[in-house]
Amino acid sequence: MAERLSAETRKSALAELPGWSETPGREAIGRTFTFRDFNEAFGFMSRAALVAEKSDHHPEWKNVYKTVDVVLATHDAGGVTRLDIDLAKAMNAIARQLGVT
Amino acid sequence: MAERLSAETRKSALAELPGWSETPGREAIGRTFTFRDFNEAFGFMSRAALVAEKSDHHPEWKNVYKTVDVVLATHDAGGVTRLDIDLAKAMNAIARQLGVT
Numbered sequence: 763m764a765e766r767l768s769a770e771t772r773k774s775a776l777a778e779l780p781g782w783s784e785t786p787g788r789e790a791i792g793r794t795f796t797f798r799d800f801n802e803a804f805g806f807m808s809r810a811a812l813v814a815e816k817s818d819h820h821p822e823w824k825n826v827y828k829t830v831d832v833v834l835a836t837h838d839a840g841g842v843t844r845l846d847i848d849l850a851k852a853m854n855a856i857a858r859q860l861g862v863t
Numbered sequence: 864m865a866e867r868l869s870a871e872t873r874k875s876a877l878a879e880l881p882g883w884s885e886t887p888g889r890e891a892i893g894r895t896f897t898f899r900d901f902n903e904a905f906g907f908m909s910r911a912a913l914v915a916e917k918s919d920h921h922p923e924w925k926n927v928y929k930t931v932d933v934v935l936a937t938h939d940a941g942g943v944t945r946l947d948i949d950l951a952k953a954m955n956a957i958a959r960q961l962g963v964t
Contacts (some may be wrong), residue, residue, distance in 0.1 A: 800921050804912045811905045820901050824925040 764843035775847045780863065782850050791842055792836035792851060795857050797828045802860050806830060806853075815850045819845040819856055821853075865937055865944035870953060876948045881964065883951050891936035891942055892932045892951060898929045903961050908956075910934050920946040924956075 766789075769774065776782055776791060785792040797803040803825055814820045822833040832853065834846040857863070867890075868876065877883055877892060886893040899903040904926055915921045923934040933954065935947040958964070 800912075802917060804916075811901075815901060815905075820928050822925070822927045824923070827921050827925045851867065 764840035766839040789841040867940040867942035890942040
């Protein structure tokens, strides 16, 4: 099972994840992505869903038109693990291809 | 533009929409769909996204693994319109095909 990252490791991982920050009141990380329209927002979600399903690690996310709010945590580990950092990186890469940095 | 439904019309429309109810504190309607797994939940979202995009009327929705929380309202009209009722019906039809009634 993926191990819960220490606060220090989490902070240094976040430093290399543009746009992501600690989620207030929870041991989790989050980012709001803003795209041009629903087509792009849902296109992002579709690609991220395939990544999530492949690694069997899924986001909590909310979509309202062109925005996608994502929160990542590893329930079983009670915090943030390498799985969350990897999914966050993959999401940033997908968003970057859509012009969102 | 779609017209805001009266409270009475909204209530009678909801009576024919299994699973949907008024959203507390907002003039909107909502339903939580629970599927078997992420594959089905995101499959539902993908089909509903195509319906939403085709009618240019989009949901607010949150997905956590196998659940999808949906809220529908028509921003421009300041409430619930026929567009929301139609999208809710389409979502119920898609969910029904996935065995969720």
